[in-house]
Amino acid sequence: MEKREMLYEGKAKKVFATDDPDIVIVDYKDDATAFNGVKKGTITGKGVINNKMTNYVFRELEADGVPTHFIKQLSDRETEVKKVKIVPLEVIVRNVAAGSFSKRMGVPEGKELLQPILEFSYKCDELNDPFINDDYALALGLATQEDIDTIKSYTKKINAFLIDYFLKADLKLIDFKIEFGKDKDGKILLADEISPDTCRLWDVHTNEKLDKDRFRRDLGNVEEAYNEVFKRLGIDS
Ligand code: TMP
Numbered sequence: 001m002e003k004r005e006m007l008y009e010g011k012a013k014k015v016f017a018t019d020d021p022d023i024v025i026v027d028y029k030d031d032a033t034a035f036n037g038v039k040k041g042t043i044t045g046k047g048v049i050n051n052k053m054t055n056y057v058f059r060e061l062e063a064d065g066v067p068t069h070f071i072k073q074l075s076d077r078e079t080e081v082k083k084v085k086i087v088p089l090e091v092i093v094r095n096v097a098a099g100s101f102s103k104r105m106g107v108p109e110g111k112e113l114l115q116p117i118l119e120f121s122y123k124c125d126e127l128n129d130p131f132i133n134d135d136y137a138l139a140l141g142l143a144t145q146e147d148i149d150t151i152k153s154y155t156k157k158i159n160a161f162l163i164d165y166f167l168k169a170d171l172k173l174i175d176f177k178i179e180f181g182k183d184k185d186g187k188i189l190l191a192d193e194i195s196p197d198t199c200r201l202w203d204v205h206t207n208e209k210l211d212k213d214r215f216r217r218d219l220g221n222v223e224e225a226y227n228e229v230f231k232r233l234g235i236d237s
């Protein structure tokens with residue numbers, strides 16, 4: 001597969017065309033941003049960790065019946081994926097109160113929720129990814145009812161898988177954000193990434209934060225946290 005021109009540069013990844021119109025190459029950067037790009041920095045080694053961790057998890061999820069865009073890891077930072085059109089919804093699952101939920105609802109971080117919450121944000125940087133519901137998504141044509149049903153059903157499966165997967169590494173999955181895309185046949189696929197950038201992960205014994213909140217909140221030991229998660233998960237490829 002020949003890597004061609006860059007199609008898109010996001011905050012954490014670049015996307016390149018290939019000689020196959022249905023396949024693109026994702027290239028993970030060490031760049032980190034928070035608060036919609038207001039805070040900028042570098043987390044050395046993050047790109048490698050996020051690439052390998054995402055690919056490992058996506059392979060496992062495929063085996064569990066969740067279709068993903070993953071095709072093949074090409075290098076430490078590069079992965080071949082199916083080209084998709086991203087559904088403009090950030091799909092967030094919360095198992096424990098934290099972050100914007102705690103702020104909005106006045107619930108202390110760390111409070112267990114009686115059941116997981118699945119919420120949507122409209123993926124739009126200019127508007128700061130506003131919180132929306134199913135009706136907003138339908139009324140604005142961001143997704144169809146069938147898309148939403150499929151996305152919710154996959155997301156519940158992903159949450160169940162991830163809770164268990166991280167718990168085996170002594171990590172509590174507080175919340176996470178995922179994105180889906182549609183392939184050329186209109187099929188919904190899990191896309192983007194699953195990494196310490198997009199999940200809140202706390203040590204199960206001490207509640208130490210081992211994710212991007214260390215960067216967002218200037219808690220220090222950012223690289224160490226990413227390395228710790230990666231080491232605990234025992235991903236070697
Ligand atoms: P929040 O509490 O700030 O809404 O974040 C919920 C989850 O989504 C948390 O695991 C971090 C992740 N997230 C992203 O992956 N990208 C983002 O832009 C934001 C705001 C959150």
Ligand code: ASP
Pocket residue numbers: 011033034035036037038197212216
């Ligand atoms: N997507 C957010 C930003 O751009 C980063 C985050 O908080 O995860 O800056």
